[in-house]
Amino acid sequence: MVHFVGAGPGAEDLITVRGQRFLQEADVIIYAGSLVNPGLLKNAKEGCQIYDSAYMTLDEVLKVIYEAEEKGLMTVRLHTGDPSIYGAIKEQMDELDKKEIEYDVCPGVSSMSGVASALKVEYTLPDVSQTIIITRAEGRTEVPEKESLKSMACHKATMLLFLSSSLADKVKADLIEGGFEPETPVAVVYKATWPDQKILRTTLTELPEAMAKEGITKTAMIVVGHVLDSDYKLSKLYDPTFSTEFRKGSEE
Numbered sequence: 001m002v003h004f005v006g007a008g009p010g011a012e013d014l015i016t017v018r019g020q021r022f023l024q025e026a027d028v029i030i031y032a033g034s035l036v037n038p039g040l041l042k043n044a045k046e047g048c049q050i051y052d053s054a055y056m057t058l059d060e061v062l063k064v065i066y067e068a069e070e071k072g073l074m075t076v077r078l079h080t081g082d083p084s085i086y087g088a089i090k091e092q093m094d095e096l097d098k099k100e101i102e103y104d105v106c107p108g109v110s111s112m113s114g115v116a117s118a119l120k121v122e123y124t125l126p127d128v129s130q131t132i133i134i135t136r137a138e139g140r141t142e143v144p145e146k147e148s149l150k151s152m153a154c155h156k157a158t159m160l161l162f163l164s165s166s167l168a169d170k171v172k173a174d175l176i177e178g179g180f181e182p183e184t185p186v187a188v189v190y191k192a193t194w195p196d197q198k199i200l201r202t203t204l205t206e207l208p209e210a211m212a213k214e215g216i217t218k219t220a221m222i223v224v225g226h227v228l229d230s231d232y233k234l235s236k237l238y239d240p241t242f243s244t245e246f247r248k249g250s251e252e
């Protein structure tokens with residue numbers, strides 16, 4: 001059996017209870033060493049075989065899993081944040097399907113939630129933005145043309161840019177060209193929830209210089225949008241005149 005497990009954004013205690021239990025029971029752990037906190041491996045039982053996938057190809061990862069399966073061992077494949085976001089898990093699951101190896105997926109706290117908690121921000125403020133665009137700038141990995149940063153910018157929704165910290169010039173140029181004002185507020189969170197977390201607040205136009213000054217080139221999220229600074233409307237949920245399934249409002 002193979003469990004794909006979300007390790008959470010960084011802090012050791014932000015893994016789920018289920019994920020932690022799988023780690024404690026695993027015979028083999030393959031973890032994404034570039035982003036997963038190695039402190040989580042303290043949960044491993046004695047004798048557990050531990051591999052860092054940062055140094056491995058897909059075939060090498062699969063080989064470790066197949067060997068474990070032959071011996072009837074349980075493998076945890078530990079991915080950063082939540083495995084469903086830029087996790088490269090499908091290519092692994094498809095190969096396991098071919099070999100009829102059983103697996104499941106244990107969700108994790110994505111870095112997008114870790115970043116929100118670091119910033120104490122609500123990404124969806126009434127009247128400001130009710131939409132979150134999760135995307136990345138095109139670098140070595142291609143992004144479909146229909147999802148170019150420039151075209152996404154026209155919505156002026158809250159934008160969360162993963163995997164883009166080395167592409168700040170492009171982020172600035174494309175988002176401004178796409179319709180965001182140069183003064184739009186931006187927050188960059190480096191290693192959210194880790195002990196060396198850093199928060200940078202700036203504007204789109206000053207983003208590249210601000211990031212260069214702080215030396216942030218990886219493991220950071222770029223958050224763009226007016227949820228970072230705006231006036232907003234109170235939510236309907238706690239409005240005394242608004243009825244919900246649980247509470248009758250005064251004006252109905």
Ligand code: SAH
Pocket residue numbers: 009010035079080081082083084085086087109110111112114115161162163164189190191192193194218219220221222
């Ligand atoms: N599956 C992961 C994302 C993997 S892609 C998740 O759900 O979070 C890796 C990218 O995630 C990084 O380039 C960075 O943009 C973001 N990231 C991961 N951990 C982060 C953290 N602790 N703080 C800020 N950004 C983080």
